[in-house]
Amino acid sequence: MVELHWYIWLSLGVFIIGLTGFLTRRNLIVVFMSIELMLNAVNINLVAMSHYMQDMRGQMLTLFVIAVAAAEAAIGLAILIALFRTKAAGHVDEATELKG
C-alpha cells in the first residue's frame, strides 16, 4: 500500500515541472505540454484524495478536468496554427502586439 503523502509529493513534483516549463519555455507547443502536465498533476492529487477520503466526487471532478484539458488543447492548437501562419514561428514572445 502506497501512502497518501507519496501521491501528493508526486503531484507537487509534476506540477512544479509543468509550472517551470510554462514560465521558461518559448516554444508554444512546449508551453501547452507544460499546461497539460500541471492539469494532470492536479488530477493525480484529486484521485488520490478521492480514494483516501472514500468520496467519489474527486474522481468525477477529474473527468471534468480531462474534458476541459481536451477543449483547451483544441483551442491551443488552433492558436498555434494561427501564430504559425502570421509569424512563421511558434514562439510566444514574438506575439506582443497587444501590449500597451
Next chain:
Amino acid sequence: MKYYVLIPFLPLLGFIINIIFGRSIIKNRAHWIAVPLVGLSMVFGLLTVMDVISGTVINEDLYTWVVSGDFKVSVGFLIDQLTAVMLVVVTVVSFLVHLYSIGYMHGDPGYYRFFAYLNLFTFSMLMLIMSNNFLQLYFGWEAVGLCSYLLIGYWYEKKSASQAGKKAFIVNRFGDFGFGLGVILVFLTFGTLHYHQVFENVSQIAGRTIVLLGYEFDLATIIALLLFCGAIGKSAQIPLHVWLPDAMEGPTPVSALIHAATMVTAGVFMVARCAPLFNLSETAMTVVAVTGGITALFAATIGLVQNDIKRIIAYSTISQLGYMFLACGVGAYGAGIFHLYTHAFFKALLFLGAGSVMHAMAGELDIWKMGGLKNKLRITYITMLLASLSISGIPGFAGFFSKDEILYQTYLKGDLGKVLWFMGTLTALLTAFYSFRIIAVAFHGRFRGSHEQEHHLHESPPVMTIPLILLAIGAVVTGWIGIPPVIGEAIGLEHSAWFYEFLAPVVGHPHAEGSHPAEIFVMTLSIIAGIGGIGLAFYLYSGNAERADALVKRPVLKKIHTVLWNKYYVDEFYGLVIVRPVLWVAKTVVEAVTDIGIIEAVVNGVPRAIGRLSERLRVIQTGLVSHYALWMAGAMFLIIAFLVAK
C-alpha cells in the same frame, strides 16, 4: 359637442407634422399642412364664439395634469365672453397671417420651419386664452414666449436677429419671475388655481395682509402687482419695453401676428381675466393705469422720429398697449379689451402692409428710401391708409370707438384720471402724426430709393393682398359693435354699445358716472387731436420734407430729437446698469472661480490623475505571455501563502 377641443389641437397637429416631415418630405409644401389646419381651427373657433353669443359658457376639466398632495391642476377650458373675443382675434388674425406668409416667405430655405413655429405659436396662444386655471395660463404664457424667441431669431444666421431673440427672452424672464411668484401666491392664498374657485372666494382676501421682508403689505395688492409684472414683460410696458422694437428682426408676418395682434396683448387679457383680483386693490389699479398712460405717451414720442418703418409701428404697438392698460387701470376692462380687439386688426394690417412694401423694395426698411409708392402699390397703399385712419381715431373707423371709450373712462376717474386723460389725448395726436408720417414719406412724394429698386417695384401677389383687404375691412368695421350710446342715440341705434354688454358678465362695468356733455367734450378733443396729427404730418413731410428738416435744425428741438432718436437712452442705461455688471460678475466670479476653479478643476483633474497613474502601470504590460504567467503564478503563491498563514 366638444369640438372646441380641436381649436388649439389642430394647429398643434400641424406643428408636429411639419417639424417631423418638413425637412425631408414636405419642404416647400408646408403651407398645405399649416394653413388648412389653422383655417379649420378658425372655423371651429368662430362656431364656438357663436355658441357663446347665444349664451353658452363652457368651463370643463378635461384631464388631470398634476396631482401632488393638495395641489391639483387640470388641463381644462373656460370659454366665456372674454375668451370668445380673444378667440376671434387669435384665430382670424392667425389664419390671415398664415395665408399672407405663403407669399411673403416664398422661397425661404426654412419655409417648413417657419410654418411649424407659426402653428406652434397658434396652439400656445389658444391654450393661453382658453385655459381655465392659472397654471395652464402660465404654460401658454411661457410657450408663446418660446415661439416668440424662435421666430424673432428665425433668420439665425443674422447676428442681430439671434441677439434680438435672446433679448426678448431674457427681458421677459424679469416679468415672468414676478408672474410665477404671483401664481404661487394665488395658490398659497386660495389653495387652488382654478379661475372660478379663486374669483368666487376673492372677496375673502380683501383687507388681509401679508408680511414680506418685515413689512406688512396688502395681500390683494401684492398678488395683483406680481401678476402685473408678467404683463409688463409680455406686453412690453415701461420699464421692460426694450425687447419689442428689437423683435422686429423677425420676419414681418411674425411681427404682425405675435408682436402686434396676439402675444403682446396677452398681458391685457390676463389683467382683464383677473379683474376681480385687481378690483380689490386701489393701489394696483393705479399702478396699472399710470404704467399704461406713461408707456402710451413715452413710446409714441419715440415713434415720432424713427426711420425704420417696422420700428415706428413697433413703438406704436407699445403705445397702444399702454392705452389698453390705462383702460384696465381705470376699471374699464371692457374698453381695454375692445381696443385690444380693434387694435389687432389695424395693427396686423399695418405690419402686413409694411411687409408688402418690403417685399416690393427687396427688404428695404428705411422710409426715406421709399416715397411715391402709392401709384405702384395701390392695394397696399389703400389698406395702409385705412389702418392709419383707424389708429388715428378718425370717426367711423374701428380705432376711434375703442380709443374714445378709453379716453372717456379715464377722464371720469378723478384728478389722476384727468392727468392721464390729457396724456392719452396728447398720445392720440402723436399717434396720428407718426402714422401719417409713414404715409406721407413712404407713399407720397417722389421715389428716393435706388434705380434697381424702382425698376423692381411691384404689387404683392393676391395671396398677400387678400389678407390685407380682409384686415382692412376689419380695421373699419370691427368698431361698429361698440359705438358709444351718445352717438348711437344720435343715429338711432339701439344697443349700440353691444360689446360692453357682452363682456359685462366677465369684467363688469366701470363704476364712474358719466355725462353726455363730458363725453362729447372728450370725443371732440380726440377727433381734433387725430385730425391735427394727420394735418401736421402732411404739412411737415409734404414735398421733400423741408419743413421738418428746418424744424429739427432749431437748437432746442435738435436736442429733443437726439434724445428721442436714441429712445431716451433706455437701452444704454440697461447696458450700463444691468448688462455690464452681470457680464463682469460672469467673467470675474463665475467663470474664474466657479467654472475654472471648481468645475473644470474636478472635471479635468480626475482623468488627468488616472492618466498619470496608468502611465506608470503600462510598464508592466510587456506583451510577453511568460511574464503574465509569472505574475499569475506569483499572485497565486501569495494568495496560498496568505491562506496558509491564516
